[in-house]
Amino acid sequence: xxxxxxxxxxxxxxxxxxxxxxxxxxxxxxxxxxxxxxxxxxxxxxxxxxxxxxxxxxxxxxxxxxxxxxxxxxxxxxxxxxxxxxxxxxxxxxxxxxxxxxxxxxxxxxxxxxxxxxxxxxxxxxxxxxxxxxxxxxxxxxxxxxxxxxxxxxxxxxxxxxxxxxxxxxxxxxxxxxxxxxxxxxxxxxxxxxxxxxxxxxxxxxxxxxxxxxxxxxxxxxxxxxxxxxxxxxxxxxxxxxxxxxxxxxxxxxxxxxxxxxxxxxxxxxxxxxxxxxxxxxxxxxxxxxxxxxxxxxxxxxxxxxxxxxxxxxxxxxxxxxxxxxxxxxxxxxxxxxxxxx
Amino acid sequence: xxxxxxxxxxxxxxxxxxxxxxxxxxxxxxxxxxxxxxxxxxxxxxxxxxxxxxxxxxxxxxxxxxxxxxxxxxxxxxxxxxxxxxxxxxxxxxxxxxxxxxxxxxxxxxxxxxxxxxxxxxxxxxxxxxxxxxxxxxxxxxxxxxxxxxxxxxxxxxxxxxxxxxxxxxxxxxxxxxxxxxxxxxxxxxxxxxxxxxxxxxxxxxxxxxxxxxxxxxxxxxxxxxxxxxxxxxxxxxxxxxxxxxxxxxxxxxxxxxxxxxxxxxxxxxxxxxxxxxxxxxxxxxxxxxxxxxxxxxxxxxxxxxxxxxxxxxxxxxxxxxxxxxxxxxxxxxxxxxxxxx
Numbered sequence: 114x115x116x117x118x119x120x121x122x123x124x125x126x127x128x129x130x131x132x133x134x135x136x137x138x139x140x141x142x143x144x145x146x147x148x149x150x151x152x153x154x155x156x157x158x159x160x161x162x163x164x165x166x167x168x169x170x171x172x173x174x175x176x177x178x179x180x181x182x183x184x185x186x187x188x189x190x191x192x193x194x195x196x197x198x199x200x201x202x203x204x205x206x207x208x209x210x211x212x213x214x215x216x217x218x219x220x221x222x223x224x225x226x227x228x229x230x231x232x233x234x235x236x237x238x239x240x241x242x243x244x245x246x247x248x249x250x251x252x253x254x255x256x257x258x259x260x261x262x263x264x265x266x267x268x269x270x271x272x273x274x275x276x277x278x279x280x281x282x283x284x285x286x287x288x289x290x291x292x293x294x295x296x297x298x299x300x301x302x303x304x305x306x307x308x309x310x311x312x313x314x315x316x317x318x319x320x321x322x323x324x325x326x327x328x329x330x331x332x333x334x335x336x337x338x339x340x341x342x343x344x345x346x347x348x349x350x351x352x353x354x355x356x357x358x359x360x361x362x363x364x365x366x367x368x369x370x371x372x373x374x375x376x377x378x379x380x381x382x383x384x385x386x387x388x389x390x391x392x393x394x395x396x397x398x399x400x401x402x403x404x405x406x407x408x409x410x411x412x413x414x415x416x417x418x419x420x421x422x423x424x425x426x427x428x429x430x431x432x433x434x435x436x437x438x439x440x441x442x443x444x445x446x447x448x449x450x451x452x453x454x455x
Numbered sequence: 456x457x458x459x460x461x462x463x464x465x466x467x468x469x470x471x472x473x474x475x476x477x478x479x480x481x482x483x484x485x486x487x488x489x490x491x492x493x494x495x496x497x498x499x500x501x502x503x504x505x506x507x508x509x510x511x512x513x514x515x516x517x518x519x520x521x522x523x524x525x526x527x528x529x530x531x532x533x534x535x536x537x538x539x540x541x542x543x544x545x546x547x548x549x550x551x552x553x554x555x556x557x558x559x560x561x562x563x564x565x566x567x568x569x570x571x572x573x574x575x576x577x578x579x580x581x582x583x584x585x586x587x588x589x590x591x592x593x594x595x596x597x598x599x600x601x602x603x604x605x606x607x608x609x610x611x612x613x614x615x616x617x618x619x620x621x622x623x624x625x626x627x628x629x630x631x632x633x634x635x636x637x638x639x640x641x642x643x644x645x646x647x648x649x650x651x652x653x654x655x656x657x658x659x660x661x662x663x664x665x666x667x668x669x670x671x672x673x674x675x676x677x678x679x680x681x682x683x684x685x686x687x688x689x690x691x692x693x694x695x696x697x698x699x700x701x702x703x704x705x706x707x708x709x710x711x712x713x714x715x716x717x718x719x720x721x722x723x724x725x726x727x728x729x730x731x732x733x734x735x736x737x738x739x740x741x742x743x744x745x746x747x748x749x750x751x752x753x754x755x756x757x758x759x760x761x762x763x764x765x766x767x768x769x770x771x772x773x774x775x776x777x778x779x780x781x782x783x784x785x786x787x788x789x790x791x792x793x794x795x796x797x
Contacts, residue, residue, distance in 0.1 A: 203762075212762070213762075261629075262629070263628050263629045263633075264629075277728065277729075279621045279622070279626050279628075280621070280622065280624055280626075282622055284621050284622075284728075284729060284730075285730070286605050286621075286729050286730025286731060287603075287604070287605045287606075287730055287731055287732035287766070287767075288730050288762075288763075288766060289730075290730050290762050290763065291605075291728065291729050291730035292728070292730075293727040293728075293730075293760060293762075293763075294727060294728060296727050296760050297724040297727050297728070298641075298720055298723070298724060298758060299640075299643075300643065301641075301642065301643075301720070308760050308761070309761075310758065310760065378640055378643070381640070382639040382640060382724075383728075385635040385636060385638050385639050386619065386626075386633065386634070386635075386636060386639070386725075386728050386729075387619075387626060387628050387633050387728075388626075388627070388628025388629055388630050388631075388632050388633035388634075388635075389628060389629055390629035416640060416652065418635060418638050418650050418652065419650070419651075420545075420554070420555075420630075420632050420635075421630075421632065421635075424629070424630060425629075
């Protein structure tokens with residue numbers, strides 16, 4: 114029998130579904146991805162409405178999982194499914210719940226894992242965690258963190274998520290929600306963060322943060338020669354800033370320098386807390402390569418206590434971005450199997 | 456047989472030695488404490504000189520440990536010593552070494568645990584960690600953190616040390632030195648820290664930090680009525696500030712308010728990283744009671760993401776200050792026994 118795990122990633126727009134073997138080969142992936150139910154504008158979400166949307170979603174997801182298993186079994190009938198790993202926003206590993214997810218149309222605390230479990234009683238594990246934790250597990254099981262017992266994963270997209278591995282296991286904390294490094298304070302009384310706080314790492318070191326730094330610098334220099342001066346806030350992307358930097362634009366270069374300075378200082382604090390072997394960067398902003406890695410590394414080393422200097426690697430994630438979400442979610446299952454053996 | 460552990464705490468001035476049972480009863484404690492070898496002014500510490508001082512120190516320590524065991528055996532001949540736990544500055548749990556300790560007269564990396572081990576081959580465990588990590592273990596084994604799997608210990612004395620417990624075990628990190636929360640940046644480009652960095656937590660939230668805040672406020676207000684205005688920097692203590700606050704002095708009260716504001720913001724970040732069940736405060740500054748706990752708690756709640764609010768307790772350590780160092784060091788041994796059973 115060939116052991117496989119189902120990986121599901123619930124994003125704000127789409128839900129990815131795939132089947133992965135223990136080496137990280139994606140044997141099947143639903144293309145296009147399934148739609149995640151959307152919040153309805155101008156509609157008050159009652160519990161009843163939320164329950165009804167959820168019930169339909171669970172039912173579709175169940176059909177899709179069954180279809181995925183069928184597809185894989187057609188190629189190799191010797192498939193044994195070990196479980197379903199799910200990455201979702203505001204997911205609680207301990208309780209298997211999705212709690213007060215602001216970007217999903219579900220009200221309150223949803224017993225998501227148990228609803229899926231009910232439809233697949235034959236599987237040993239149905240497990241849930243947030244996407245950044247899943248990414249950290251993916252890196253440990255299939256990626257660049259193989260064999261590492263202590264590392265951190267920073268997923269830098271619209272926001273900044275993190276998954277922390279200590280003594281070979283994820284840090285979930287007392288309540289299941291640990292690892293919110295995007296919301297540590299890096300600039301007291303600084304920029305307003307999406308969560309309502311001030312001066313959080315995510316408000317500086319994320320696609321959104323990079324965008325904000327662009328306009329801060331355009332305001333500072335009033336530089337009409339910069340290619341960035343032609344682009345309104347709502348159209349700006351990290352990619353555009355990267356392209357401008359490649360063409361030598363000093364505003365774009367300074368944006369990455371500032372982003373790396375702040376990220377490096379925050380990562381120094383990650384080291385002061387956890388002394389990881391490596392810190393992995395994942396996502397769009399990390400794709401800017403040396404523009405982001407170089408100032409981040411320099412800044413981290415500058416802010417580290419001497420005992421930690423020149424020890425901690427800052428590495429790009431080794432997970433392919435296109436299937437990283439599925440890989441991460443499926444890794445939950447291999448990790449559960451490892452735990453159940455020990 | 457009654458199982459006991461030896462606890463040794465190597466401080467900058469004195470070395471404490473005690474024998475502790477698994478309930479945290481101190482069966483013997485050397486009084487007065489033994490002297491720790493001192494740095495010699497105007498003397499270049501060569502490796503040979505360092506080795507000679509160390510060799511004498513190990514020899515005295517060995518005699519003292521043997522004497523301690525004898526004393527306890529006289530009272531109860533059925534004593535079985537399980538091991539020797541040692542708390543020391545710059546101690547590495549993994550390697551059992553003391554590395555580049557700035558306040559001790561030892562050069563380079565000292566194989567401290569193995570030198571002690573050589574003299575006590577009959578003991579199963581000789582283990583070393585830094586004092587804040589030892590305090591965290593002491594709290595978990597004997598104190599207010601019994602049964603907790605995720606908590607943090609902040610030891611607030613001249614500096615600020617920390618011990619972090621995740622999934623029921625200490626966070627040592629990849630190199631054995633994790634848990635240096637005193638050196639996270641809380642004020643970018645702020646006060647110079649003892650380690651050479653800038654704006655570190657320890658430069659604000661420690662006995663030294665409290666002292667510095669006193670003089671910052673005296674400079675701000677030029678308040679000759681404050682009882683603190685009579686006292687030079689070199690004579691100022693947290694106790695004097697506490698007494699002034701008790702008498703209603705507004706400078707002293709504001710000092711604690713500022714200290715708590717910054718500590719609370721830093722602890723909010725501890726929660727964002729680790730989501731502990733509780734954070735314990737230990738040491739002189741924590742003795743200021745509500746003057747420090749109240750603003751710290753208020754500030755932490757203010758800076759927490761909504762998902763973490765009203766969940767995390769800030770508690771005073773339940774270890775008696777006078778024997779806490781011995782208790783913490785001895786707790787290393789009960790923790791090792793627990794690990795070796797699992």
